[in-house]
Amino acid sequence: MARLTNCIAMMNEGIERVSQIIPQMPAVEARLCRLMLMVGSSLEEELEFKLKPHKLNHSDFLTLMILYSRPDGSSTPGELCEFATQGATNMTRITNALVKRGLITRGASAEDRRRVLIRITAAGKRFVQKMLPPMFPRVSAMFADFNDADKRNLSRLLGKLAHNLDQLDPDTQP
Amino acid sequence: MARLTNCIAMMNEGIERVSQIIPQMPAVEARLCRLMLMVGSSLEEELEFKLKPHKLNHSDFLTLMILYSRPDGSSTPGELCEFATQGATNMTRITNALVKRGLITRGASAEDRRRVLIRITAAGKRFVQKMLPPMFPRVSAMFADFNDADKRNLSRLLGKLAHNLDQLDPDTQP
């Protein structure tokens, strides 16, 4: 146990040593990057773990939740790709899987017949309402010792980082 | 462009709607989770993108960096698995790949001959020293508008979250 904490301690020493060999490294920033990556993938692991009993993976779940959170419970593959950050190929697979389970339906759009209309079914909604609540305790536990200022701060800083990443993205590779 | 920002905006609306249907959801915390996941995977994307020209993926890179950051430049597969959070199978594959490129060597341990000693080569060190610096500008740019307090705060909050995740992990699934 204390897997993450352990890795972080090790990383701190590592960064320290590397920054002595390569002093021009932005050590604090590099460390924050690694921290983000570690905590992020640990969180992802945790999520996938909670999804496994429902035979869902992260992208399936995300897709389903996007649909669930829509006022009309519907969307198109293209839109889902954008918000779930998935390739079209993958979205086809996800959609196939969810359709087969009866959680969503696939239909043709009337206005634009290239488009496919994806809609969450009543069963899909019930499914979400049943699987979501058991996750709440763990989500709450993750932030149990965060006070309101902590939460606001984390949100603000992640937002800032997100914004910077957006600005960064289009650049050419180094 | 503004991919992340866009997804975040969409998520905010989604969470809002879901928490109206399911009021017992810890909305703020759930939102922070998703935010972490989004920023985390975007950061990972960015990293993989920077690594691609060097024909490295995240785990290859991490493994190599762990070795590089060691005072003696060496480790064992087991240890690398732990710190790189990889399965043994994968570590064998990674090691094979890096050995083939001459960046590391694999040798038997003298004390315990079950063990395999993995060591970064001089070429491996040179490789790291050459590939690392071009990444610095982007890393710095990510945190360009973070003042010292921001960085300290982010580090503290991520550490706290990491700690909580560690406590969470061993529990049984919901």
Add this chain to the structure above:
DNA sequence: AATTCATATTTCACTGATGAAGTAAAATGT
């Protein structure tokens, strides 16, 4: 000496993600 445990590799089956090409329909240009 025999048994149990630890370390690492190999093999295999499987899941999930991805890139390239294909299909179909709408939009656009001439």
Add this chain to the structure above:
DNA sequence: ACATTTTACTTCATCAGTGAAATATGAATT
């Protein structure tokens, strides 16, 4: 009006990562 281009998905082939089980070897225990 027709040809071209663009948009929206799908299909197919492929690949990276994972988990489980089998193997090999060496160390520790009894």
